[in-house]
């Protein structure tokens with residue numbers, strides 16, 4: 001690895017190595033405790049631990065993944081697939097569900113949904129009929145173009161389902 005980071009012990013930019021801890025680390029958030037395999041980076045010159053943004057980011061991803069499991073939240077893949085499945089943008093979908101315009105985008109970016117949001121995504125993903133009901137009920141919250149495009153997609157999904 002040729003990339004260098006500032007080592008606060010050497011007070012110099014240094015190359016580093018990344019290790020995965022052999023034991024599980026504990027992380028507590030909102031009264032929930034999760035265990036994950038933490039990555040740590042060390043200065044190649046002095047062996048002291050250094051802060052590497054990418055390593056920190058990967059640890060956060062691992063913690064979130066475990067939190068999803070422990071809290072039984074909707075899988076991230078499903079959060080990504082729902083707008084694709086119903087041919088609707090993240091912003092219109094968010095409005096359709098009665099949320100702030102950017103809420104769904106935040107979940108796509110990796111923010112953890114709370115119970116209610118998580119369950120709603122899970123339900124609409126697995127039930128086109130329920131999605132269709134919400135789409136009809138709240139169509140005035142989104143543009144006509146977005147509404148018709150999504151309506152067509154969900155109708156095709158439902159037709160396909162009843163043909164089998």
Ligand SMILES: [Zn+2]
Nearest residue numbers: 007010043046
């Ligand atoms: Zn160092």
